[in-house]
Every structure is written in C-alpha cells, then in structure tokens.
Amino acid sequence: MLTLDKDSSTSLTEQIVAGVAQRIGRGLLPAGSRLPSVRALAKTLGVSPFTVAEAYNRLSAQGWIAAKPARGYYVLAKSRPVAAPALRAPVDEAWLIRRVYEDEALTLPAGGGWLPGDWLYEEGVRGALRQLARGPAERLVRYGHPQGLTALREHLEWQLALRGIEAPAAQIVLTHGASQGLDLAIRLIARPGDAVLVETPGYSNLLTALRHHGVRLLPVPRTAAGPDPEVLATLAELHRPVAFFTNTQLHNPTGTRTSPATAFRLLQLAERFDFTIVEDDPFAELAMPSGPTLASLDALKRVIYLGSFSKTISPALRVGFLAANPNTVAAASQLKMAGGLTSSLLNEAATLAIVTDGHYRAHLERLRESLAEAQRRVADALEALGWRVFHRPSGGLFLWAAAPEGIDSKTLTDAAAKAGIALAPGAFYQCEENPEPGWFRFNVAWSLDARLFDFLADHAPR
Secondary structure, eight states, X not given: OOOOOTTSSSOHHHHHHHHHHHHHHTTSSOTTOBXXXXXXXXXXXXXXXXXXXXXXXXXXXXXXXXXXXXXXXXXOOSSOOXXXXXXXXXXXXXXXXXXXXXXXXXXXXXXXXXXXXXXXXXXXXXXXXXXXXXXXXHHHHSOOOTTOXXXXXXXXXXXXXXXXXXXXXXXXXXXXXXXXXXXXXXXXXXXXXXXXXXXXXXXXXXXXXXXXXXXXXXXXXXXXXXXXXXXXXXXXXXXXXXXXXXXXXXXXXXXXXXXXXXXXXXXXXXXXXXXXXXXXXXXXXGOSSOOOOHXXXXXXXXXXXXXXXXXXXXXTTOOEEEEOOHHHHHHHHHHXXXXXXXXXXXXXXXXXXXXXXXXXXXXXXXXXXXXXXXXXXXXXXXXXXXOEESOOOSSSSEEEEEOOTTOOHHHHHHHHHXXXXXXXXXXXXXXXXXXXTTEEEEETTTTTSHHHHHHHHHTSOO
C-alpha cells in the first residue's frame, strides 16, 4: 500500500511514480501483474484521478508499466536491465570529448569545460520554466523565428552595447549553443584545403571541428597578452589564411586576456591580409572588468562575434548567438535553417525570462567572486606541489599549468581516469606536430576538491 505525504515538497504524482517503481524494482509487483485502475487507486489514496493518470503515464514512459486497451495497466518487468560497465577507451582526444560527458565513473571532471550544477542558476531555470508553463501556449508548441526569438535578440542588442559592440537585433542569430555558432562560422568562411589561423593552446572542440572540415591549421602561440601578432603576421604572409579563430577574454584553456595593443594589431593584420576573425567569447559575462573585444573595435566589419549563456545559466538550455555584418547574418540564418531549421523557441524564451529577472545580476556577481577565489586557491595548491602555472587569471573557469619534470602526461591522465578523475592533458589543446609536453587544463570550480590534490601528491616525482 502506498503512503503519500501531502505536506511534502515532492508532488503527489512524483510520490506515486517513485512508490510504484520501487515496488516493481524490489519484486513486490511481479512482471505481468495488473495494477489498480486509475479510479480505484485514486479513491484508495484520496487523490484526484488526474494525479494517478499522470503518474501511470510517467511510469509507462519510463518503461515500468504498459497499458493494454480495455484491460488496464500491467507491470512490464521485475526491474530495469542493468547495463554492463563500459570498457574505458585509451585516453585520447575523442575520449575527452565523449567520455567526460558520458562516463559516470568519472565523478570528478577536473579538466571539464562546464561549472558544477550548484554553481549554475538552477533556481532561475526552474522559475523561468514555471513562468513559461503559465504563459501563452505558442511558445510551447511551435517553431521559432529563423534568427531566434526577437525579444531575446533585442535584449542582446542592449547587452552587447554595454560591451561597446553595436549589433542591432537584425544582425544577431540565436544558435544551439556557441558550438553551433562556431560550426556556422566554419562552414561560411572555409572550404576544405583552406588555411586557417588558430591559437595554440586553443579550444579543443574547435580544433577538432576544423580538422573534420578539412582545413589546414596554422598555430599561433598564445601569450599572456593574447595571440602572438608577429608569428601571426608571418603565417598570414606565407599562407594567406581565410580566417583566424580566437578567444579574447578568459581564454580557453589559459585564462589569459588579449591586451588592447594586441587586439589593435590583430585587426590591422586582418585588414592587410584580408581574413575574417571569429571571436568566440562565451565567458564574457564572467570577465570583470570586461576587456576590449575585437568586435567592438571593428564594428563587426570583418569580425564574427559568438557568445553563449551556457557558462552562466545552464548548459542544458543550449542557447548561444552569432553577431556579424548583415550579409554574414543572412547567410548564417539560411545555413542554420538548412542544417536544423530553427533553434529552440522554448529554450530561448526561458533564457529571456532568466536574463531579465532582477536576481540574475546578483547570481553573476556571486559566480564571478566564487571563480576568482577558486582561481587563487587552485593556483596556490598546484604551485605548492611543484606545478608551473602559465598565468594567474583574475576569474573564469580555466587554469593552464605544467606538471613537474618526470611526470608523463598520458600516464598521469590514465591513472587519474582509473581513480575517477578526468584530467585534460595539453595535447588536446595544441595543434603543432610536436606539442610541448606536460601541460594540463584545470577547471578551477571542480579542482577545489581535495581528491584531486591527494591524487596529484601521490603521483608527484619522488
């Protein structure tokens, strides 16, 4: 017999689902047994038939029970099948991209690219979804605008203006995260065989996407002041690239920022050698104070500017954007529609509700302060173990550090994986034929965990 707590914060529907599933899993309701009818169970529990019907629908969707026409609901199985543990593949680039997301044994993603759930804005997401559920049905059941929700693009117009970027809503395309924005930019600019400038170290997923697109990668070293403009000038003169991909603020993976002088020089070189700059800036809201952007200095003439809400609200929303000149935006919108129609109107409406909520700014302030403190503590802890920190960022997610001499990157990464820790070795972020060994990217929010430093201490050179 189920017992419901009507004072609990857990809904009655969820209590019924959990109670029935538990009884099936324990074998108290054998496979093939018939459940009480909706009305009978509702009367027994003293709840509405609608509550029981919704619970049965959820149990059906989860594979616990099935409805037989004119006969009622029956238990499908004694328990859910337990998947055999997956064999862990050798640590390589594909492992980083896939395993760090799907392997539940890796409980500490110290090299991951996202924030822990309790650092994100779960409360805001829940509130936005409740608001949408009470609002007009059209946002729940139809396709969106090809360029994305107009009201959110208008909000972005105002937000970008605060960063010095003049981008009317008509020059903004909402995307399925910043990743789709990068994919659109790659396909708009480059053809297989073209030369493309990239930073080294640089964003690993971008390097992978470019390789799959068949372009030639020209690595530009990343310094504490941004990409090395002299190396870039030499490569541009020799190879005539079609594009340069860069992070200007809180660079992934080094955490550095591009200085005003370097930014100005990059735009001069883009003009001189006639290439497009793709400025990927997903961490802009975490950068305080905000630094200069190439898009603001260039007025979006030859810069494509990308952003995202995944790093500050939730990666589950998958909402990003691309801002560019009118011709590029028109082409990007057409390419977006050809590849997947519109982006999610529901997610975009939820994002708009969150960023226009008065509590969102307070969340950002807390997040910036927490990341700044985490940067300091993780850098101190690594240096105490003999690691060399490339640069001490004032905020953001990432820290770039080299292991003490005598430590092999692959051996350390494999050992960490066996201990449930996902490290991110530097080879994933470097595209030279012989990348400099020993470097790792650390996500400071996850790296505060004592398990990481106990592991690193145990594997320090003796």
